[in-house]
Amino acid sequence: MGWRVIAAIMRKVVGLGLVxxxxxxxxxxAATVRxxxxxxxxxDAQAVFSRFDQAKLKLxxxxxxxxxxxxxxxxxxxxxxxxxxxxxxxxxxKVTIVADGARGHEVVAKHExxxxxxxxxxxxxxxxxxxxxxxxxxxxxxASSPSANLPYDGDHxxxxxxSHMKQIGLAILMYSGDHNDRFPPSAKNLRHDLxxxxxxxxxxxxxxxxxxxxxxxxxxxGKRFETISRPAECVMLTLGPxxxxxxxxxxxxxxxxxxxxxxxxxxxxxxxxxx
Numbered sequence: 001m002g003w004r005v006i007a008a009i010m011r012k013v014v015g016l017g018l019v020x021x022x023x024x025x026x027x028x029x030a031a032t033v034r035x036x037x038x039x040x041x042x043x044d045a046q047a048v049f050s051r052f053d054q055a056k057l058k059l060x061x062x063x064x065x066x067x068x069x070x071x072x073x074x075x076x077x078x079x080x081x082x083x084x085x086x087x088x089x090x091x092x093x094k095v096t097i098v099a100d101g102a103r104g105h106e107v108v109a110k111h112e113x114x115x116x117x118x119x120x121x122x123x124x125x126x127x128x129x130x131x132x133x134x135x136x137x138x139x140x141x142x143a144s145s146p147s148a149n150l151p152y153d154g155d156h157x158x159x160x161x162x163s164h165m166k167q168i169g170l171a172i173l174m175y176s177g178d179h180n181d182r183f184p185p186s187a188k189n190l191r192h193d194l195x196x197x198x199x200x201x202x203x204x205x206x207x208x209x210x211x212x213x214x215x216x217x218x219x220x221x222g223k224r225f226e227t228i229s230r231p232a233e234c235v236m237l238t239l240g241p242x243x244x245x246x247x248x249x250x251x252x253x254x255x256x257x258x259x260x261x262x263x264x265x266x267x268x269x270x271x272x273x274x275x
Contacts, residue, residue: 029084029091029116032123036136037097041077052143053117053124060143076100077108089118097135109135161239162253162261164203165214169237169255171197172216176225185222187215215241219275220257231257233273245269 032051039047049055081096093116097109114136115128127144131137171194176183184193191204198204206212217235220228228234237255240246250266264272 027123029086029093029114029123030082032116032125033082033093033095033114033136034079036125036139037077037079037095048139049143051125052140053119053126055143081111091116091118091123112136161206161212162263164205164212165237165239165253165255166259166261167198167203168194168214169259169261172236173259181225183220183223183225184216187218187221190216213240213246214238217242217274225257228257228275230273232260235272235274242274 036048036051039045039051045060046057049057049060077097077099079095080098081094083094085092093114094111095109095114096107096111099106099108112134113128113131114134115126115131116123117126118124125136125140125143127140128137131140172183174197175194184190186193204212204214215238217237220234220236225231234257235254236257238245239252245252247266251263252266252269253261254264254272255261
């Protein structure tokens with residue numbers, strides 16, 4: 001999931017009063033998905049969560065507000081591509097969503113999977129652990145378990161931290177392109193060096209406004225990109241320093257030199273390449 005996905009949720013849903021939704025039942029899976037996207041654009045939190053199975057509407061809205069600090073913006077989100085597969089009372093949708101706003105036209109979700117179930121005549125979005133780090137997966141988690149923590153050591157929302165780290169990794173690659181293909185020279189000044197390449201200062205914060213403990217691999221500092229023989233295998237960013245990484249359920253996010261990111265299991269940490 002790209003960093004813009006969670007940022008879009010932050011802009012759309014949080015800090016909202018509860019508005020009772022009046023409308024027709026969602027007769028198709030596609031109608032449910034489109035209704036959620038439309039509700040995000042209208043900044044209608046209850047209309048968003050009413051499309052999720054077992055949603056706790058008031059608690060879910062309050063949880064979003066607590067996590068994201070009541071941010072809002074008036075971007076228009078819309079569905080540009082949607083495919084549906086229905087098997088009995090289950091449905092699987094893949095959707096591409098774009099946003100048009102102050103930053104122009106941008107894709108916030110591309111071919112994102114959404115799982116639905118037909119319940120009392122309506123198609124409801126259900127949580128699928130495999131889709132946890134997608135926009136709809138994040139909302140589904142929040143809808144059904146708003147009182148649960150979404151932590152890294154109790155302090156971080158998993159999808160948001162992951163996407164923030166990916167954005168910082170992209171900023172490093174952009175910096176390198178403008179500085180003779182060299183990595184930033186100092187870990188201490190990393191945020192300052194990358195300021196012009198990060199669109200939002202909140203990428204350096206966790207969902208509660210605390211500094212994000214993102215660390216650059218010290219071996220890379222000041223080195224030329226071409227000196228890294230296997231960029232797809234070499235660590236660029238971690239959550240916490242080497243030897244003291246931070247974990248959520250025995251997994252931690254890692255961004256590699258080529259810019260891709262993934263969660264690494266605790267028992268696989270020893271296989272990571274640092275140079």
